[in-house]
Amino acid sequence: MTTNFCKGLRPGLYAITDSQLTPADQLLEMVEAALRGGAVLIQYREKLAPAAERLSQARNLNAACNNAGVPLIINDDPQLARRVGAAGVHLGQGDVALSEARHLLGDDAIIGITCHDSLALAKAATADGADYLAFGRFFSSATKPGAPPANTQVLAEARQFGRPITAIGGITVDNGAELVRGGADLLAVVGGLFGCPPIEAQARRFSALLAHYHPRLQAN
Numbered sequence: 001m002t003t004n005f006c007k008g009l010r011p012g013l014y015a016i017t018d019s020q021l022t023p024a025d026q027l028l029e030m031v032e033a034a035l036r037g038g039a040v041l042i043q044y045r046e047k048l049a050p051a052a053e054r055l056s057q058a059r060n061l062n063a064a065c066n067n068a069g070v071p072l073i074i075n076d077d078p079q080l081a082r083r084v085g086a087a088g089v090h091l092g093q094g095d096v097a098l099s100e101a102r103h104l105l106g107d108d109a110i111i112g113i114t115c116h117d118s119l120a121l122a123k124a125a126t127a128d129g130a131d132y133l134a135f136g137r138f139f140s141s142a143t144k145p146g147a148p149p150a151n152t153q154v155l156a157e158a159r160q161f162g163r164p165i166t167a168i169g170g171i172t173v174d175n176g177a178e179l180v181r182g183g184a185d186l187l188a189v190v191g192g193l194f195g196c197p198p199i200e201a202q203a204r205r206f207s208a209l210l211a212h213y214h215p216r217l218q219a220n
Helices: 027-036 051-068 078-084 098-105 119-128 153-161 176-182 199-213
Strands: 012-016 041-044 072-075 088-091 110-114 132-135 165-168 186-189
Touching: 012 027, 012 165, 012 199, 027 041, 027 051, 027 199, 041 051, 051 072, 051 078, 072 078, 078 088, 078 098, 088 098, 098 110, 098 119, 110 119, 119 132, 119 153, 132 153, 153 165, 153 176, 176 186, 176 199, 186 199
Parallel strands: 012 041, 012 186, 041 072, 072 088, 088 110, 110 132, 132 165, 165 186
Antiparallel strands: none
């Protein structure tokens, strides 16, 4: 089945922030570096900061992403996404229902769903209108050490749903190629990007990897 890339989604580096690796006083600067390096999607993931700080950070990131022509996704918080005008949200299995987020944000919003290593979850998410499907973790991850492991085979099998496929979990420039060859469209990276300065140069390495191995980017 042909993958349905829409709403500004495209194959490439999916940069995800982290309160430890992207501290508040460096957050905007670090994300801007990732954007200069070619990141095609940014996710703001912050669960610990006060609400006012999260609102301010999300607004600043949304402005930077808009300037770069790159969608900003808010982790787990459709209300915050709506307040700052972000492109959409990423939802885990224990978060608000996709239908509720869609009702709040509208048909044009990007909504991604965590599917772990489950085709059944991916099928359900597709039926509910998810715009991309996220699988992982594929490697040991410092940011999500308790996440269940996934086999790369799920990436190829999930292409039947016709949605962009995101791989996450311990991804580096050294192991990312096998995930793209296996069927991933987006490499969602936290520590492998923001924990490996200089960030712009590291983002360019990921972008080059995807350009080399992803068939849609090869065609360009």
